[in-house]
Amino acid sequence: MSETATGVSVKGANQTGGAAGNNSFVVVANRLPVDMITEADGAKTWQASPGGLVSALSPVLEKHQGCWVGWPGVADESPEPFRTERGVLLHPVELTQYDYEEFYEGFSNATLWPLYHNLIVTPEFNRSWWDAYRDVNLRFATEVASVAAHGATVWVQDYQLQLVPGILRQLRPDLTIGFFLHIPFPPPEIYRQLPWRDEMLRGLMDADLIGFHLVSNVRNFVELCRSYDFEISGDITIREAGITITTPSGHKLGVGAFPISIDTSAMATPTASGSHEEADEALEQMHLDMGSPSTVFLGVDRLDYTKGILQRLLAFEELLDSGALDPADVALVQLATPSRERIDSYRITRSNVEEAVGRINGRFAQIGRPVVHYQHRSVSKDVLMRYYRLADIMLVTPFRDGMNLVAKEFVATRADSSGALVLSEFAGAADELTQAHLCNPFDIEDTKKAMLQAAWGLKDNPEMMKERMASMYNQVMEHDVDLWASAFLSALDKARA
Ligand code: ADP
Numbered sequence: 281m282s283e284t285a286t287g288v289s290v291k292g293a294n295q296t297g298g299a300a301g302n303n304s305f306v307v308v309a310n311r312l313p314v315d316m317i318t319e320a321d322g323a324k325t326w327q328a329s330p331g332g333l334v335s336a337l338s339p340v341l342e343k344h345q346g347c348w349v350g351w352p353g354v355a356d357e358s359p360e361p362f363r364t365e366r367g368v369l370l371h372p373v374e375l376t377q378y379d380y381e382e383f384y385e386g387f388s389n390a391t392l393w394p395l396y397h398n399l400i401v402t403p404e405f406n407r408s409w410w411d412a413y414r415d416v417n418l419r420f421a422t423e424v425a426s427v428a429a430h431g432a433t434v435w436v437q438d439y440q441l442q443l444v445p446g447i448l449r450q451l452r453p454d455l456t457i458g459f460f461l462h463i464p465f466p467p468p469e470i471y472r473q474l475p476w477r478d479e480m481l482r483g484l485m486d487a488d489l490i491g492f493h494l495v496s497n498v499r500n501f502v503e504l505c506r507s508y509d510f511e512i513s514g515d516i517t518i519r520e521a522g523i524t525i526t527t528p529s530g531h532k533l534g535v536g537a538f539p540i541s542i543d544t545s546a547m548a549t550p551t552a553s554g555s556h557e558e559a560d561e562a563l564e565q566m567h568l569d570m571g572s573p574s575t576v577f578l579g580v581d582r583l584d585y586t587k588g589i590l591q592r593l594l595a596f597e598e599l600l601d602s603g604a605l606d607p608a609d610v611a612l613v614q615l616a617t618p619s620r621e622r623i624d625s626y627r628i629t630r631s632n633v634e635e636a637v638g639r640i641n642g643r644f645a646q647i648g649r650p651v652v653h654y655q656h657r658s659v660s661k662d663v664l665m666r667y668y669r670l671a672d673i674m675l676v677t678p679f680r681d682g683m684n685l686v687a688k689e690f691v692a693t694r695a696d697s698s699g700a701l702v703l704s705e706f707a708g709a710a711d712e713l714t715q716a717h718l719c720n721p722f723d724i725e726d727t728k729k730a731m732l733q734a735a736w737g738l739k740d741n742p743e744m745m746k747e748r749m750a751s752m753y754n755q756v757m758e759h760d761v762d763l764w765a766s767a768f769l770s771a772l773d774k775a776r777a
Pocket residue numbers: 330331332333335580581582615616617657658659660661664683684685686687689
């Protein structure tokens with residue numbers, strides 16, 4: 281038994297590498313790309329799991345025919361590994377109900393998530409949650425060690441698994457280990473609130489490469505590292521590991537900004553399962569069913585307090601109230617995927633959002649003609665594409681967001697340069713989509729101003745609006761998820777070499 285820098289005890293750790301599996305490329309994330317569902321008759325089926333990480337990594341894994349280690353989305357289930365139709369080997373890791381509550385709902389989503397999202401709600405620090413986090417990270421690392429071939433590349437994903445690089449290095453020194461954080465990395469003074477900050481950081485430092493979305497995330501991370509006994513050299517670069525950090529044990533790792541993106545090829549066709557004509561007819565019907573509003577605003581988010589859904593609704597309500605928008609002429613569609621539903625801050629957010637939807641429709645809707653169309657469920661990719669195409673103005677107004685793929689997905693549906701994007705300056709995507717109507721979501725007047733500028737621009741200055749959209753469209757098309765993955769993986773190879 282040996283102990284890692286994180287204090288996690290690792291049985292069977294050795295310096296030559298433990299028993300290997302036969303997968304040369306392994307991704308490990310808290311979630312598999314599919315969730316296990318139990319039907320009313322007891323039959324088990326699978327459905328796509330939520331979130332941007334899964335959307336971005338699925339095409340990467342399919343391309344590499346790799347192995348994906350993750351949790352099947354329900355507690356106390358341990359299905360056998362299986363291969364998807366597209367050739368990805370899924371290797372489930374069981375989480376018990378206790379793990380679900382303490383590791384997933386607790387430490388991951390009530391401690392780290394709010395801490396890393398700049399304290400939009402107050403993080404809770406709970407010692408038994410930390411113990412569960414360490415246990416579950418050890419379990420994930422052990423599973424990875426059992427499936428990875430000798431010398432394999434392992435790509436560890438996100439805040440739920442920050443101790444995995446350190447544990448895995450002990451178990452399997454032969455592996456090349458990359459780590460990617462899909463959420464923002466906070467300023468050091470916020471990170472330092474974490475009672476287990478040293479163990480957490482040292483667990484990460486055993487990776488060969490750590491990737492963040494943004495230059496500002498790397499800057500925060502490097503500033504934090506300066507207060508430890510690490511040697512730091514190089515400059516912050518995009519799509520390369522410009523920074524090299526050397527730990528006191530002599531291990532060198534690279535750090536860089538790798539902005540994630542979307543699978544643009546999957547967005548090019550309006551529907552995977554029907555013709556263009558059918559898709560156009562469905563779109564027209566949807567618009568008619570809504571009473572043919574001349575401007576459709578759209579929001580698509582997991583129902584998370586970071587996304588600013590309530591504040592967006594309040595801005596819309598004030599615009600209706602003041603007469604700046606005419607309720608007979610506009611509609612707002614809000615798709616909200618259920619997320620982390622038992623955590624208090626999520627329950628409160630849902631209840632506030634639904635109360636606002638009810639109030640706005642109560643004040644401004646006609647019979648059979650809501651002003652806000654709200655759906656609290658996940659929809660298929662085909663249906664989502666239809667909503668993107670239906671929208672005139674996409675509203676992406678998070679208080680804080682690692683990247684926000686929804687903004688890029690919407691832009692990718694605009695080959696004809698139509699429509700407008702209202703985008704929070706606190707979404708990672710704002711670094712690249714500079715031609716959006718940027719707003720500060722903490723400032724309701726600024727949000728209203730951006731919404732109106734987008735609406736008026738489409739009516740009064742369509743040429744200028746087309747230029748803005750065309751520039752964003754080109755940006756997204758030229759920087760897709762393939763570029764993200766290949767840049768990270770080639771920087772990882774170099775860092776290991
Ligand atoms: P996050 O990762 O925080 O959820 P992102 O915007 O980066 O935010 O990614 C969200 C992903 O989830 C996108 O790929 C989007 O298409 C998908 N998505 C969001 N809402 C829905 C929904 N109601 N139905 C289906 N997919 C959705």
